[in-house]
Amino acid sequence: MTAEPMLTFVEASGQVVQQYLPTGAAGGAWLHPAQDIELIFDRAAGSLCTLSVSAGTAGGTWELSDPAATFLTTHFGNSAAQLVGRVAGRRRAAGRLKTQIEAGSALSALARLRTARATSPVPASPWWDAQEAQLALEAGLEPVARAAAVRAVRALATIELPAVTERQAAAAQTAADLARAEDAAAASAVRAAVAAAAVQNLDDYLASRPATGEPGRSAGRGSGGPGRLRSGWRPQGAPVPGLDWALDLTIVPPGMFLPALSARDDLLVAPGAKPGTATVSLRLAPGADPKVLGRCRARLVAPAERRVLSQGSFGRRGSLAVAELAVPRSASEQPGAWIEVVDGERRPVRSVTLRLFKRALRGADAALRAGQEPRGLAPDLTSTQWQALAAAQWRDSGADWLQAGDDIRARLAGQPALVSKPSIAEEVGW
Numbered sequence: 001m002t003a004e005p006m007l008t009f010v011e012a013s014g015q016v017v018q019q020y021l022p023t024g025a026a027g028g029a030w031l032h033p034a035q036d037i038e039l040i041f042d043r044a045a046g047s048l049c050t051l052s053v054s055a056g057t058a059g060g061t062w063e064l065s066d067p068a069a070t071f072l073t074t075h076f077g078n079s080a081a082q083l084v085g086r087v088a089g090r091r092r093a094a095g096r097l098k099t100q101i102e103a104g105s106a107l108s109a110l111a112r113l114r115t116a117r118a119t120s121p122v123p124a125s126p127w128w129d130a131q132e133a134q135l136a137l138e139a140g141l142e143p144v145a146r147a148a149a150v151r152a153v154r155a156l157a158t159i160e161l162p163a164v165t166e167r168q169a170a171a172a173q174t175a176a177d178l179a180r181a182e183d184a185a186a187a188s189a190v191r192a193a194v195a196a197a198a199v200q201n202l203d204d205y206l207a208s209r210p211a212t213g214e215p216g217r218s219a220g221r222g223s224g225g226p227g228r229l230r231s232g233w234r235p236q237g238a239p240v241p242g243l244d245w246a247l248d249l250t251i252v253p254p255g256m257f258l259p260a261l262s263a264r265d266d267l268l269v270a271p272g273a274k275p276g277t278a279t280v281s282l283r284l285a286p287g288a289d290p291k292v293l294g295r296c297r298a299r300l301v302a303p304a305e306r307r308v309l310s311q312g313s314f315g316r317r318g319s320l321a322v323a324e325l326a327v328p329r330s331a332s333e334q335p336g337a338w339i340e341v342v343d344g345e346r347r348p349v350r351s352v353t354l355r356l357f358k359r360a361l362r363g364a365d366a367a368l369r370a371g372q373e374p375r376g377l378a379p380d381l382t383s384t385q386w387q388a389l390a391a392a393q394w395r396d397s398g399a400d401w402l403q404a405g406d407d408i409r410a411r412l413a414g415q416p417a418l419v420s421k422p423s424i425a426e427e428v429g430w
Contacts, residue, residue: 009093025394025414026044027361028041031107035054036065041112062089122429123258124255125430130152146178149178153172165427206379245269246266248362252342253292253296255288257284267341269339273324281320283320293314293316298314300339302331359400360409370386375429376427376430391414394414398410
């Protein structure tokens with residue numbers, strides 16, 4: 001029988017750590033409820049996986065901040081702060097904290113909301129901040145709630161709201177109440193706008209929405225606006241047999257590109273205009289900086305050898321970033337040749353295992369989103385189609401985990417996830 005994990009001092013990070021469970025096929029969602037506390041939740045199950053508390057430098061004095069001590073007492077019991085202090089002082093394992101944080105708690109939901117935003121087709125929506133304010137308030141994190149509320153009302157105050165759903169109205173009113181002391185004018189404007197707006201059910205709201213998907217904004221955000229996303233496409237045959245591709249959002253500039261509903265459609269790859277070339281396209285985020293785009297590269301790499309075979313610069317075509325690169329004949333002799341997008345030509349080529357690991361996480365992320373059926377992102381999809389998309393993404397994720405050598409996460413891919421509503425931003429599509 002494996003011994004239960006204990007509170008342990010980790011010398012490398014200077015933290016006292018309690019490991020409850022490893023993260024699953026969809027990875028973890030991070031949250032810092034106090035400056036010296038970090039929580040990691042499982043994205044699919046919602047359960048707490050890891051608690052980390054900063055313990056200072058070796059030989060130095062350790063002192064837990066008041067917010068951290070209060071948080072530990074509230075969620076881990078009256079003796080939690082003292083036990084963490086003993087481990088920090090003695091630099092050795094001792095005892096185990098029993099968490100009182102449930103999988104469906106506001107803390108878990110807040111962490112998972114933030115993580116989902118990073119890969120959302122509508123990352124700039126003010127509804128992320130409005131919903132964060134709601135969840136942080138419910139979780140007892142008032143400073144976090146007020147900061148998110150101020151960001152939300154300042155953005156919402158610039159947008160006409162002819163209609164809102166009940167969830168939008170509740171989130172906006174909560175944000176306005178929280179932001180009143182910091183920005184009374186914006187809070188007042190949002191309260192007045194919500195009071196004057198028609199409150200509609202989701203079906204009527206989606207049917208009456210402008211083509212951009214966003215009230216009070218003109219068209220021009222891309223093909224049909226954020227509420228009319230294509231899931232993407234792949235050609236019948238790749239330019240070279242065995243050629244693969246993926247978008248890794250951790251090696252491109254933040255806020256530059258928008259992911260698709262399917263992880264395999266983040267990059268659109270087709271044979272180029274000239275023989276022996278490939279065209280790589282992906283969607284630009286609103287306000288993408290042309291100078292930053294100019295530094296990005298599409299690359300054909302041989303991951304096993306960590307070698308770049310060819311690369312091309314991006315240009316803008318409407319709402320798309322498009323690059324053309326050579327596909328040399330030698331690529332057909334490179335097992336696992338891979339097209340990727342990076343933030344600069346000097347970025348090192350990642351290993352086969354790491355890129356499979358990243359794509360497995362991205363596939364699970366897309367599966368979780370599809371399982372929530374965020375109708376605002378694709379109003380024409382039926383519930384059956386959403387669930388089919390989720391199942392396909394889980395299969396892809398499991399296959400990537402298996403190929404990367406992680407049998408456990410491969411088995412976990414597609415197991416029932418915590419049932420939750422889509423985010424407000426994705427439910428309404430902007």
